[in-house]
Amino acid sequence: MTIDLTDRVDAEPAETTQTATWVAICRLDDLVPERGVAALVRGTQVAVFRLLDDAVYAVQQLDPYSNACVLSRGIVGTRGGAPTVASPMYKQVFDLRDGACLDPMGKEPVDLVPYAVQVTDGVIHLALPPTVAAQPTTDPPTRP
Amino acid sequence: MTTVTRTRDRTPDTTGRKRLVVVGGGMAARRLIDALRARDERDEWAVTLLCEETRAPYDRVALTSYFTGRDPDALALGDQGVWDDPLVTIRRGVAATAVDRHAQTVTTSAGTTLGYDALVLATGSYAAVPPVPGKDLRGAFVYRTIDDVADLRTYVETLRRETDRPLRGAVVGGGLLGLEAAGALQALAVESTVVEFAPRLMPLQVDEGGGEALRRLIEGLGVTVRTSTATAKISGTRGRVARMVFAEGPALPIDVVIFAVGVRPRDELARDCGLPVGERGGVIVDDACATSDPNIWAIGEVANIGGRCLGLVAPAYTMAEIVADRLLGGEGTFPGADLSTKLKLLGVDVASFGDAFATEPGALEVVISDPVGGVYKKLVMSDDARTLRGGILVGDASAYAALRPMVGRPLGGDPAAYLLPEGAAAAPMGDLPDDAAVCSCNNVTAGTIRCAVADKGCTDVAGVKACTLAGTSCGSCVPLVKKLVTTELEKAGVTVSNALCEHFDLSRAELFDVVRVQGLTTFSAIIDRHGRGRGCDICKPVVASILASLDLGHVLAGEQATLQDTNDHVLANLQKDGSYSVVPRIPGGEVTPEGLIAIGQVAQDFGLYTKITGGQRIDLFGARIEQLPAIWSRLINAGFESGHAYGKALRTVKSCVGSTWCRYGVQDSVGLAIALELRYRGLRSPHKIKLGVSGCARECAEARGKDVGVIATDHGWNVYVGGNGGFTPRHAVLLAEDLDTDTLVRTIDRYLMYYVRTADRLQRTAVWQADHEGGLDAIRAVIMDDALGICADLDAAMAVHVDSYEDEWAAVLSDPDTLRRFGSFVNAPDAVDPSLAYVAERGQPRPATPAERQDAGILIAGTTLEVRR
Numbered sequence A: 001m002t003i004d005l006t007d008r009v010d011a012e013p014a015e016t017t018q019t020a021t022w023v024a025i026c027r028l029d030d031l032v033p034e035r036g037v038a039a040l041v042r043g044t045q046v047a048v049f050r051l052l053d054d055a056v057y058a059v060q061q062l063d064p065y066s067n068a069c070v071l072s073r074g075i076v077g078t079r080g081g082a083p084t085v086a087s088p089m090y091k092q093v094f095d096l097r098d099g100a101c102l103d104p105m106g107k108e109p110v111d112l113v114p115y116a117v118q119v120t121d122g123v124i125h126l127a128l129p130p131t132v133a134a135q136p137t138t139d140p141p142t143r144p
Numbered sequence B: 001m002t003t004v005t006r007t008r009d010r011t012p013d014t015t016g017r018k019r020l021v022v023v024g025g026g027m028a029a030r031r032l033i034d035a036l037r038a039r040d041e042r043d044e045w046a047v048t049l050l051c052e053e054t055r056a057p058y059d060r061v062a063l064t065s066y067f068t069g070r071d072p073d074a075l076a077l078g079d080q081g082v083w084d085d086p087l088v089t090i091r092r093g094v095a096a097t098a099v100d101r102h103a104q105t106v107t108t109s110a111g112t113t114l115g116y117d118a119l120v121l122a123t124g125s126y127a128a129v130p131p132v133p134g135k136d137l138r139g140a141f142v143y144r145t146i147d148d149v150a151d152l153r154t155y156v157e158t159l160r161r162e163t164d165r166p167l168r169g170a171v172v173g174g175g176l177l178g179l180e181a182a183g184a185l186q187a188l189a190v191e192s193t194v195v196e197f198a199p200r201l202m203p204l205q206v207d208e209g210g211g212e213a214l215r216r217l218i219e220g221l222g223v224t225v226r227t228s229t230a231t232a233k234i235s236g237t238r239g240r241v242a243r244m245v246f247a248e249g250p251a252l253p254i255d256v257v258i259f260a261v262g263v264r265p266r267d268e269l270a271r272d273c274g275l276p277v278g279e280r281g282g283v284i285v286d287d288a289c290a291t292s293d294p295n296i297w298a299i300g301e302v303a304n305i306g307g308r309c310l311g312l313v314a315p316a317y318t319m320a321e322i323v324a325d326r327l328l329g330g331e332g333t334f335p336g337a338d339l340s341t342k343l344k345l346l347g348v349d350v351a352s353f354g355d356a357f358a359t360e361p362g363a364l365e366v367v368i369s370d371p372v373g374g375v376y377k378k379l380v381m382s383d384d385a386r387t388l389r390g391g392i393l394v395g396d397a398s399a400y401a402a403l404r405p406m407v408g409r410p411l412g413g414d415p416a417a418y419l420l421p422e423g424a425a426a427a428p429m430g431d432l433p434d435d436a437a438v439c440s441c442n443n444v445t446a447g448t449i450r451c452a453v454a455d456k457g458c459t460d461v462a463g464v465k466a467c468t469l470a471g472t473s474c475g476s477c478v479p480l481v482k483k484l485v486t487t488e489l490e491k492a493g494v495t496v497s498n499a500l501c502e503h504f505d506l507s508r509a510e511l512f513d514v515v516r517v518q519g520l521t522t523f524s525a526i527i528d529r530h531g532r533g534r535g536c537d538i539c540k541p542v543v544a545s546i547l548a549s550l551d552l553g554h555v556l557a558g559e560q561a562t563l564q565d566t567n568d569h570v571l572a573n574l575q576k577d578g579s580y581s582v583v584p585r586i587p588g589g590e591v592t593p594e595g596l597i598a599i600g601q602v603a604q605d606f607g608l609y610t611k612i613t614g615g616q617r618i619d620l621f622g623a624r625i626e627q628l629p630a631i632w633s634r635l636i637n638a639g640f641e642s643g644h645a646y647g648k649a650l651r652t653v654k655s656c657v658g659s660t661w662c663r664y665g666v667q668d669s670v671g672l673a674i675a676l677e678l679r680y681r682g683l684r685s686p687h688k689i690k691l692g693v694s695g696c697a698r699e700c701a702e703a704r705g706k707d708v709g710v711i712a713t714d715h716g717w718n719v720y721v722g723g724n725g726g727f728t729p730r731h732a733v734l735l736a737e738d739l740d741t742d743t744l745v746r747t748i749d750r751y752l753m754y755y756v757r758t759a760d761r762l763q764r765t766a767v768w769q770a771d772h773e774g775g776l777d778a779i780r781a782v783i784m785d786d787a788l789g790i791c792a793d794l795d796a797a798m799a800v801h802v803d804s805y806e807d808e809w810a811a812v813l814s815d816p817d818t819l820r821r822f823g824s825f826v827n828a829p830d831a832v833d834p835s836l837a838y839v840a841e842r843g844q845p846r847p848a849t850p851a852e853r854q855d856a857g858i859l860i861a862g863t864t865l866e867v868r869r
């Protein structure tokens, strides 16, 4: 199911090219504009969002405020010019581009880990940081 | 624990302080204690309150609401936390029996003696009973305390069980109290006759024209009125009242009689200890509320101030404030009584203010009398027709709030303009001077309200109420307070913003209207025309709810799916660990054994935690997102449908078992509850909506805690609106009585639809109806008298809702496209979220705590039990 696409890294900015492993996740068409999906990548959960202009962003799926893996289920919108997602649990708002917490709802701001994304031939790819990339590439567990 | 500690603290705490004893736990006493505790910053005084009644001070003014609510606690006054204050001791059911002024002690009915440094007499009045023969028969009542009304109710209800004919009652006295009492008899479904000695009703407050208008309005409500009639005696059979005999004319058969001929001050303690009392009673006090004994004060109805006793709560509160001030070394004096009153008697507005009877020389009267519309309005003006002196309003007192503060000031404009029906023309609002009293109950001036906005940063009516107490007693000044606040905010350059969020400048109600009128059907079209950006978690669900209320398609269809909160998006309730709960609809809480077994089997197969909800249904917890379709296909096969527990929508219609089983039930509450739940299921609204139906006045379904509560009567249904539990519990208020089922349903249709259309985001019905211009009366006019001409439209909208209802879950299961949204992971739709972990507790799963997660040994993995399909 997971395809290693390390051969395409030259298309990416130098910063990520040196360390990242690119992994194909799903087709762009699998996502509805302005909604997110969860992806399971080598045991790590990632929230992936598609916007109206087909830009795709990815951040960690774990909501740091509730410790539940739910951010892909939040409402997508904007704050000023920034594309955002609001946690479905306690409504903190995050910038989808860099994971910055824009509205901590009265708590201490905690930022999210952002993931670089590339869409090639209608397929969404995520750049995995080395720690995640080092996990075994077994298929995600499915229910018996 | 805390209470125990507090009680122990009490004794040491109070030593070394000055001792205040307050006799009489009524409305004046309550205000005194609040004022004193708020201002006594150095905790100089320890207060003991002696209450002859067995309860803490309550709202006597609202006594008649006991017949609609029947809950004495609903009459409680103010914050009950004050009775936990270590410097306040309340002795319920303990009367003061004597005062020894030399020893400075009070003897109580409990046999104890209390020393005092200051003593306040706040003993109020007792209801006078005229010396007519037969006044002591059973079935004769007075109308003053909760015990009085509870006894009256019990008597009537017992009698009703023994008699099959309609019960008849009479009220002696056609003043304020008499009409209140007639209202009580009406609420008890007793035919009533008001007998008044004077030639008109409310002779103290209104003139002949007003009395005539009032009579017509009250007779229109089915109350018989006999003026210029003297009661000669009450005759009885077997010790119970049976007939009322008059000085002239035939006798009146009666089952119950209420004396409401006036009140007399309870000045017996003062008399016995030698304090001077007035000729017609009442403890004589000066304008500081001090008696001739420097350590004794008197406040409220028992005080004889300026040569008379005052039977209204506003002057009682003023006196309480003065004594609190004096006890702390202040110099407050009584400014003279404002005897203005605005009342709602049997639903009829009556207001009387200033020099209502035009007694000042040269006074001119401007009168509008509309016998057909049932309205009588009179303004009394100075001889040059410029200065307002007073007035009387019967039938429509909406101008009262604006007029009363203008007494003694130039009106600025044609006086008649103030008397036109509300909305006909904007009354010319003369600039209210800063010293004009706006709230007479709490003595708050226009200046104080302006200052609360300008200097204290209040930005809305609620803030001003909290800060100044304006509008917190009788509430008649709230419209004026609102006007002042808005004007002041505008002056300060603050635009009063109802904006939904940064994306929309419109409020929810405004947005609802433009969407409906312009026929917009998508979020993109709406935000393009009326907003900016791409929305957020505030405005998107609002638009989704508006589109759903207008029945513009399935909540998960097309772009609408992107607007929904996760609960609405996956039609389940998100729980703290990211799993969901599932609630099948169980209309009216009625479920077959087969249904129960089916739900139990689903819970068992999917490893779900089960709990009965407060809304009489069953909540299944711990469902993973990818399990939801399988769970629902099982539930749907067993005959269940979505319960909309996830939506801002109708939740449940709770019911008691009603007349089908219950010994007391008078109507089929379960049948009605089911019909209502099936009618309104799926209705999207600004906030969740709950209904309740009780089969009789015992109210086992707690319907008055619901947005719409229906209570069966012998003649049909009473409907109450605007109740809720939660953070700020509210009791629903009576909207209409004795409706037949069709009228009831139509009334609820309109109430709900009007709410859905005009309420703000997340505004529950209680707040909506309180904030609605003109309050519940205005809403009643809209939905029952079609005051805005929109009833046909509301009815049609509800018909569309009822006709287009479909079960959302059935729709989801038949649409493969939508079903894809329930995959756990886009790249592994059936994989179990590895972060979920559960432990067993009392035989069921629950989410593991962080500590338990460390200890993997006790974890049940996510509920991956074998599933029977």
Ligand SMILES: Cc1cc2nc3c(=O)[nH]c(=O)nc-3n(C[C@H](O)[C@H](O)[C@H](O)COP(=O)(O)OP(=O)(O)OC[C@H]3O[C@@H](n4cnc5c(N)ncnc54)[C@H](O)[C@@H]3O)c2cc1C
Binding pocket: B023, B024, B025, B026, B027, B028, B029, B050, B051, B052, B053, B060, B061, B062, B063, B064, B094, B095, B096, B097, B122, B123, B124, B125, B143, B144, B145, B177, B180, B266, B269, B299, B300, B301, B302, B310, B311, B312, B313, B314, B316, B341, B342, B343
């Ligand atoms: C049905 C009804 C409707 C009303 N409507 C209005 C209205 O619309 N507007 C308005 O302004 N006013 C209204 N009033 C009048 C208003 O309720 C009174 O003016 C107000 O309650 C007076 O307060 P108070 O504290 O002086 O007396 P109360 O509230 O009567 O309190 C006196 C208390 O002292 C207790 N007491 C007496 N003697 C002793 C003793 N020796 N030891 C211990 N306790 C003692 C009594 O039991 C009583 O509880 C209404 C009254 C009634 C009954």
Ligand code: SF4
Binding pocket: B656, B657, B658, B659, B662, B663, B664, B665, B666, B669, B694, B695, B696, B697, B698, B699, B700, B701
């Ligand atoms: S409210 Fe009345 S009918 Fe319903 S259960 Fe209670 S007593 Fe019976």
